[in-house]
Amino acid sequence: MDGLGIRFGGNHAVRDVSAALPAGQITAIIGPNGAGKSTFFNLISGFYVPTSGRIRFQGEDITRLKTHQVVGRGIARTFQTTTIYKELSVLDGVMIGHRVRTRAGLLDALLRTGRERRDEEGSRDGAMAALARVGLADQAARPAGALTQEGQKRVGIAMALASNPKLLLLDEPAAGMNPEETVRLMALIRDLVSGGLTVALVEHKMSLVMGLADHILVLHHGQKIAQGTPAQVSRDPAVIEAYLGGHAHGGQMGQATAPAAPTGAPHA
Numbered sequence: 001m002d003g004l005g006i007r008f009g010g011n012h013a014v015r016d017v018s019a020a021l022p023a024g025q026i027t028a029i030i031g032p033n034g035a036g037k038s039t040f041f042n043l044i045s046g047f048y049v050p051t052s053g054r055i056r057f058q059g060e061d062i063t064r065l066k067t068h069q070v071v072g073r074g075i076a077r078t079f080q081t082t083t084i085y086k087e088l089s090v091l092d093g094v095m096i097g098h099r100v101r102t103r104a105g106l107l108d109a110l111l112r113t114g115r116e117r118r119d120e121e122g123s124r125d126g127a128m129a130a131l132a133r134v135g136l137a138d139q140a141a142r143p144a145g146a147l148t149q150e151g152q153k154r155v156g157i158a159m160a161l162a163s164n165p166k167l168l169l170l171d172e173p174a175a176g177m178n179p180e181e182t183v184r185l186m187a188l189i190r191d192l193v194s195g196g197l198t199v200a201l202v203e204h205k206m207s208l209v210m211g212l213a214d215h216i217l218v219l220h221h222g223q224k225i226a227q228g229t230p231a232q233v234s235r236d237p238a239v240i241e242a243y244l245g246g247h248a249h250g251g252q253m254g255q256a257t258a259p260a261a262p263t264g265a266p267h268a
């Protein structure tokens with residue numbers, strides 16, 4: 001990203017951010033509420049068109065590509081609240097979710113047109129492979145709504161993996177998860193990265209961020225205020241000020257630190 005920015009009216013939600021997501025590593029994007037993290041994700045994944053700056057991916061300028069074109073280039077994302085089709089089987093949900101996002105063919109997918117049926121075989125194999133990667137191969141035939149919260153999160157990740165991305169963007173993957181589920185999720189993300197994937201994630205749970213990220217990018221008021229390893233970032237005065245200072249919105253520190261306590265407690 002080079003000088004990336006977007007304005008909504010007079011509000012500069014992301015302003016002049018230059019940064020890179022190193023291949024084969026995990027980058028966490030953190031910052032207080034309203035810092036611009038979700039907007040930043042929406043820019044990278046093509047949901048928003050920036051008002052300034054550029055995004056390059058593997059040498060190609062992807063700044064103005066549409067969402068499904070971005071997916072086609074090898075970037076896929078999950079969503080904070082997974083939109084899964086609860087009555088459908090896990091497998092059908094992953095297949096449809098994938099097709100809707102890669103071909104912008106919602107009608108095809110829902111009406112099962114001829115083209116949809118012809119393409120189905122290939123995407124079934126891709127969806128099964130994605131389910132195997134998230135440990136859900138044996139759940140493929142179950143209704144998605146019957147899975148646990150953790151299982152449904154994994155379905156959301158499988159939907160993104162079904163497009164075979166090189167870069168996976170995870171939007172608050174640990175939201176709503178207990179400490180044990182969070183630890184299992186971290187292991188899954190590490191597995192995916194050791195298989196060659198590059199990961200960027202937005203996450204409020206500092207236990208996950210500090211235990212998982214190779215690099216951290218800190219946003220505040222839409223701007224990049226720090227970047228580095230977890231150790232570097234956690235002692236950066238600008239970061240401490242952003243989280244603790246008078247500018248932070250209420251509840252930030254509680255949100256950021258509370259989940260770390262139960263995770264660490266048994267080992268203390």
Ligand SMILES: Nc1ncnc2c1ncn2[C@@H]1O[C@H](COP(=O)(O)OP(=O)(O)OP(=O)(O)O)[C@@H](O)[C@H]1O
Binds near residue numbers: 008032034036037038
């Ligand atoms: N579509 C939009 N239209 C107008 N303003 C927006 C839009 N999306 C985001 N914003 C504004 O941009 C700023 C950054 O919001 P964003 O949701 O990206 O922050 P965030 O860091 O993800 O916050 P949180 O941690 O609370 O999820 C906020 O001031 C928000 O109100």
